[in-house]
Amino acid sequence: MHEGNGAAVVWVVDDDRSVRFVLAAALGDAGYEVSGFDSAQAALEALGRRTAQHQPAPDLLFTDVRMPGDDGLVLLEKLKAAHPALPVIVMSAYTDIASTAGAFRGGAHEFLSKPFDLDDAVALAARTLRREAAAEPAGSAPEAAAADALIGDTPAMRELFRAIGRLAQAPLNVLVTGETGTGKELVARALHRESPRARLPFIAMNTAAVPSELLESELFGHEAGAFTGAARRHVGRFEQADGGTLFLDEIGDMPLPLQTRLLRVLAEGEFFRVGGRELIRVDVRVIAATHQQLEALVAEGRFRADLLHRLDVVRLRLPPLRERRADVPRLAEAFLQAAAARFQAPAKRFDREARERLLAHPWPGNVRELENLCWRLAALAAGDTITAADVEGALSAPAPPGEEGSWEDALGRWVRERLAAGDSDLHAQALERFDHVLLEAALAHTGGRRAEAAARLGLGRNTVTRKLAGRRRR
Numbered sequence: 001m002h003e004g005n006g007a008a009v010v011w012v013v014d015d016d017r018s019v020r021f022v023l024a025a026a027l028g029d030a031g032y033e034v035s036g037f038d039s040a041q042a043a044l045e046a047l048g049r050r051t052a053q054h055q056p057a058p059d060l061l062f063t064d065v066r067m068p069g070d071d072g073l074v075l076l077e078k079l080k081a082a083h084p085a086l087p088v089i090v091m092s093a094y095t096d097i098a099s100t101a102g103a104f105r106g107g108a109h110e111f112l113s114k115p116f117d118l119d120d121a122v123a124l125a126a127r128t129l130r131r132e133a134a135a136e137p138a139g140s141a142p143e144a145a146a147a148d149a150l151i152g153d154t155p156a157m158r159e160l161f162r163a164i165g166r167l168a169q170a171p172l173n174v175l176v177t178g179e180t181g182t183g184k185e186l187v188a189r190a191l192h193r194e195s196p197r198a199r200l201p202f203i204a205m206n207t208a209a210v211p212s213e214l215l216e217s218e219l220f221g222h223e224a225g226a227f228t229g230a231a232r233r234h235v236g237r238f239e240q241a242d243g244g245t246l247f248l249d250e251i252g253d254m255p256l257p258l259q260t261r262l263l264r265v266l267a268e269g270e271f272f273r274v275g276g277r278e279l280i281r282v283d284v285r286v287i288a289a290t291h292q293q294l295e296a297l298v299a300e301g302r303f304r305a306d307l308l309h310r311l312d313v314v315r316l317r318l319p320p321l322r323e324r325r326a327d328v329p330r331l332a333e334a335f336l337q338a339a340a341a342r343f344q345a346p347a348k349r350f351d352r353e354a355r356e357r358l359l360a361h362p363w364p365g366n367v368r369e370l371e372n373l374c375w376r377l378a379a380l381a382a383g384d385t386i387t388a389a390d391v392e393g394a395l396s397a398p399a400p401p402g403e404e405g406s407w408e409d410a411l412g413r414w415v416r417e418r419l420a421a422g423d424s425d426l427h428a429q430a431l432e433r434f435d436h437v438l439l440e441a442a443l444a445h446t447g448g449r450r451a452e453a454a455a456r457l458g459l460g461r462n463t464v465t466r467k468l469a470g471r472r473r474r
């Protein structure tokens, strides 16, 4: 495989000359035989020439994603078609989950987020070549991606995004752990969205939110007349999720008898609805989440060890926000922008002291607490700039972690704020916002289907259309 002097052949494809140069130089210093190309076409032509001369393909190829002409992912696709064994490392400054998952889906060996540390890149090349030589399956490596719905740029989050990009492709059960409000559901959704199951349903169920006597029928469905109150047949979450992903939140709260049943269904892929005789077969990827220490629950006899093993094929741990404070300003800005878009108003900004105050807070409710705080500030803070005093005020009337307090309380606070600010048409403003919240929530629930949203709100379809149109005019 290796060139005459025995060195492995590594190609670097990047339209950015300086990246090509420094990476090639570092790889050359490490003893590899390196060639650089400024486009996918140039690399493919060179590869064609090598093939014509009966020379083997390179041992490893680094490629950038965004380049004039064919981009790196097209190059990856062409290389994988012609040389499936050639390991390709995709490099990009665009480190969102869609890009990393796209790269892994295309068969990339690894994703390297730019800017990268040259030593890391060389170490990655060495690891990859060793692994190829030993013909081992690919394992884990350095840096990766951010963004999409999931915001974060700290090393812990980049590591997480890389894992999501890779795991989305694998048909494995995943256990997501982390404190409340750290983004476990968002991670489950990202895993689904980037998986081959993306076009099929993502069904979420919070075990702690369903009364325990109803959990079994919620999960597995029931036939009409299966128990008192079961007037009609009910299709359970497992069936709803067939072909897709079932997200079981707060799995630690599942009662033991149901754990036994869940374990059997996971092992066999089939079950009966409650009171049913028809054997139902499903193909479901289960992603479970918990804020509890499941091992401790196992030790206490409250969680089945065998179920834990089945769910915990791969574990993703979400760090609490206080362990990645550097993400706080980024998240806060994003939430203010989301709020502004929702309120159709210009986005407010934090001044420096306000940002410092945010950084100093321990965030027991994690990202959810920060998100709620930002929405409160977007709605309540008087000026366009949010000051440390605004933050202090909002923090000192905190919602308990994971809860917002009652909406009447929030409305009361809002009214007092607006009165203090001198507003005089509060009733109209409040009604408009009230409608807005109802409509947004209902449309979100029905995936944007207006007729269904109207029906669920008990409104006429025309009323909903009128309210939406009125909202857009403003």
Ligand SMILES: Nc1ncnc2c1ncn2[C@@H]1O[C@H](COP(=O)(O)OP(=O)(O)OP(=O)(O)O)[C@@H](O)[C@H]1O
Binding pocket: 149, 150, 151, 152, 178, 179, 180, 181, 182, 183, 184, 185, 186, 187, 249, 289, 291, 331, 367, 368, 371, 402
């Ligand atoms: N990295 C992130 N980027 C953007 N938003 C985030 C991030 N993490 C969490 N959020 C937001 O914070 C809120 C809480 O996230 P999520 O519901 O996924 O948390 P969770 O860990 O599942 O919470 P719980 O354990 O209480 O169910 C959501 O509104 C989510 O959109």
